[in-house]
Amino acid sequence: MEKSGKKSDRRDFLFTATYTVGAVGIGATIWPFIDQMNPDNSVKALATTEVDISQIQPGKSITVLWRGKPVFIKRRTETEISEAQSVNLEELKHPEKDADRVKKPEWLVMMGICSHLGCVPLSDKGEYKGWFCPCHGSHYDTSGRIRKGPAPTNMEIPKYVFVDENTIKIG
Amino acid sequence: MSEHTYTPQSKFGKWFNDRLPLLSLASHLTDYPTPKNLNYWWTFGGILTFCLLSQMITGLVLAMHYVAHADMAFSSIEHIMRDVNYGWLIRYIHSNGASMFFLAVYIHIFRSLFYGSYKSPREIIWILGMLIYLLMMATAFMGYVLPWGQMSFWGATVITNLFSAIPLVGESITTWLWGGYAVDNPTLTRFFSLHYFFPFLILGLVILHIWALHVPGNNNPIGIDVEKPSKDTVPFHPYITIKDLFALLIFLIIFSGFIFFAPNILGHSDNYIEANPLVTPKHIVPEWYLLPFYAILRSVPDKLGGVVLLFGSIFILMALPWLDSSKVRSSIFRPLNRIFFWILIVNVLALGYVGAMPAEGLYLLIARVGTAYYFAHFLIILPVLSRIEKTQPLPLSITDPVLTGK
Numbered sequence: 341m342e343k344s345g346k347k348s349d350r351r352d353f354l355f356t357a358t359y360t361v362g363a364v365g366i367g368a369t370i371w372p373f374i375d376q377m378n379p380d381n382s383v384k385a386l387a388t389t390e391v392d393i394s395q396i397q398p399g400k401s402i403t404v405l406w407r408g409k410p411v412f413i414k415r416r417t418e419t420e421i422s423e424a425q426s427v428n429l430e431e432l433k434h435p436e437k438d439a440d441r442v443k444k445p446e447w448l449v450m451m452g453i454c455s456h457l458g459c460v461p462l463s464d465k466g467e468y469k470g471w472f473c474p475c476h477g478s479h480y481d482t483s484g485r486i487r488k489g490p491a492p493t494n495m496e497i498p499k500y501v502f503v504d505e506n507t508i509k510i511g
Numbered sequence: 512m513s514e515h516t517y518t519p520q521s522k523f524g525k526w527f528n529d530r531l532p533l534l535s536l537a538s539h540l541t542d543y544p545t546p547k548n549l550n551y552w553w554t555f556g557g558i559l560t561f562c563l564l565s566q567m568i569t570g571l572v573l574a575m576h577y578v579a580h581a582d583m584a585f586s587s588i589e590h591i592m593r594d595v596n597y598g599w600l601i602r603y604i605h606s607n608g609a610s611m612f613f614l615a616v617y618i619h620i621f622r623s624l625f626y627g628s629y630k631s632p633r634e635i636i637w638i639l640g641m642l643i644y645l646l647m648m649a650t651a652f653m654g655y656v657l658p659w660g661q662m663s664f665w666g667a668t669v670i671t672n673l674f675s676a677i678p679l680v681g682e683s684i685t686t687w688l689w690g691g692y693a694v695d696n697p698t699l700t701r702f703f704s705l706h707y708f709f710p711f712l713i714l715g716l717v718i719l720h721i722w723a724l725h726v727p728g729n730n731n732p733i734g735i736d737v738e739k740p741s742k743d744t745v746p747f748h749p750y751i752t753i754k755d756l757f758a759l760l761i762f763l764i765i766f767s768g769f770i771f772f773a774p775n776i777l778g779h780s781d782n783y784i785e786a787n788p789l790v791t792p793k794h795i796v797p798e799w800y801l802l803p804f805y806a807i808l809r810s811v812p813d814k815l816g817g818v819v820l821l822f823g824s825i826f827i828l829m830a831l832p833w834l835d836s837s838k839v840r841s842s843i844f845r846p847l848n849r850i851f852f853w854i855l856i857v858n859v860l861a862l863g864y865v866g867a868m869p870a871e872g873l874y875l876l877i878a879r880v881g882t883a884y885y886f887a888h889f890l891i892i893l894p895v896l897s898r899i900e901k902t903q904p905l906p907l908s909i910t911d912p913v914l915t916g917k
């Protein structure tokens with residue numbers, strides 16, 4: 341029976357090899373059909389925006405569109421800055437120092453997207469006088485940190501640089 | 512399908528049927544023995560079939576005039592409403608048709624709950640039905656995005672963001688769904704493509720659903736097994752066809768009432784404002800048929816928790832045939848289940864109501880109690896109840912209680 345045992349070994353090998361090559365082939369064929377849904381080159385190309393901030397008065401903010409999403413650029417007042425800086429980090433759901441969220445304390449540049457399910461929060465509203473998201477009731481402070489409600493994290497800070505005194509480049 | 516001994520009369524019919532037994536299928540469908548005590552709650556299967564076909568036909572026509580592009584979608588809808596001949600009619604049939612479809616499916620589902628139609632041997636019918644229901648929700652959601660109004664845009668944003676709650680891969684999944692970094696043109700075009708395609712999947716599942724139904728045959732209001740064919744059954748045609756058609760007519764009268772007298776009452780006026788990614792409407796609500804689930808989502812003060820309960824509330828229904836272990840199907844003979852059935856209905860309606868209200872104060876409290884009760888019903892009450900309940904004696908046949916005057 342030795343001979344037939346050997347034969348079936350060879351068959352087993354051929355079967356396994358065929359299945360493996362087949363599986364790899366199917367995977368390689370499916371992948372383009374999945375990946376085509378990811379952001380395409382034209383979407384990725386729109387990656388930076390320059391904004392003129394010279395007209396913004398203290399206490400006011402503007403909203404600009406970057407990659408299809410709103411970005412808040414807020415010129416904070418002295419009280420708003422000190423409020424943001426004086427918070428005890430222990431109280432925070434997502435502890436982050438205000439200093440880590442800004443490049444210059446006067447300017448808060450932040451994605452205007454609630455970290456819960458993506459609505460645009462309203463400015464100067466809510467229990468912490470920062471932002472309030474009307475969709476499911478999340479309250480943010482003057483540093484855009486989550487203080488109350490279902491949102492899990494602080495509002496995100498995009499990549500940006502001060503090109504000069506009056507211009508910010510986002511992205 | 513049961514064995515068939517059908518032979519067509521004509522020579523050509525026989526020749527054809529030997530090669531493709533379509534005539535045998537038609538004869539199976541007309542003769543299909545149906546319990547003779549089916550009430551009007553059983554007419555919704557036919558109504559649902561009508562709804563699906565109506566959506567597919569009106570949708571096909573709308574797609575001839577609609578433009579799936581973020582810059583043009585909104586105005587192409589206005590073009591359909593104002594310029595296209597009868598465009599307003601076709602659009603209103605399609606938009607109100609979605610609501611009527613869900614109304615019918617909810618009645619159909621609660622019919623199954625009351626009469627125990629999900630129980631052995633009909634578990635596969637039930638699971639196929641739940642899959643149909645899931646696909647219906649996905650299709651309706653993507654359809655609502657197409658007009659590219661404010662509710663379209665923000666509804667799409669909130670729902671797609673549900674996936675971002677998944678740990679680790681959540682962000683990549685939402686980006687993949689959007690084809691960008693926010694809901695935008697790539698999202699719109701893929702939703703259009705899928706909205707067109709999903710109903711064909713639903714149609715396929717409906718065929719399997721009815722095929723699976725024709726193996727054991729229909730359940731019936733007293734939920735006992737009937738011998739088929741027997742004095743307890745009638746042939747599907749003409750008895751059930753005419754009854755289903757009559758019910759469909761009544762349904763169409765109500766449907767027409769919406770189309771001609773209150774075509775926008777079930778929609779939201781904000782969707783007549785074009786999508787604006789910079790401003791979220793004050794109060795985002797989904798379409799009425801998703802409100803109970805929305806209430807469940809918002810009742811949890813935690814992002815992942817809310818999403819888990821939302822999906823859990825639907826998937827729990829799939830396990831229903833195994834959560835309810837009572838041998839008796841119909842709630843007519845289950846005094847306890849009958850009571851809890853009605854409490855569940857009130858609970859779901861209450862969840863729907865608070866889902867439309869702001870998530871605060873008393874509304875939030877009701878949503879939390881309602882959510883807890885919903886899960887308790889399926890995970891605690893039903894399993895326990897089905898073991899301790901003392902059911903009433905079942906009649907031996909459908910004809911039996913009539914003849915004995917009971």
Ligand code: HEM
Pocket residue numbers: 552553554555556557559560563616619620623628629633636637638639640641642643644713717720721724728729730731
């Ligand atoms: C497009 C949607 C649907 C269509 C067109 C459809 C169609 C039908 C039809 C024609 C019947 C036979 C007549 C009747 O008993 O009413 C039936 C039976 C049934 N359906 Fe559906 N259905 C749909 C969705 C669903 C859903 C979402 C569920 C529940 C999860 C469901 C559960 C059942 C069950 C359990 C039966 C067997 C009922 C019995 O004979 O007692 N169906 N369906």
Ligand code: FES
Pocket residue numbers: 454455456457458459473474475476477478489490491
């Ligand atoms: S999206 Fe902001 S609270 Fe839900």
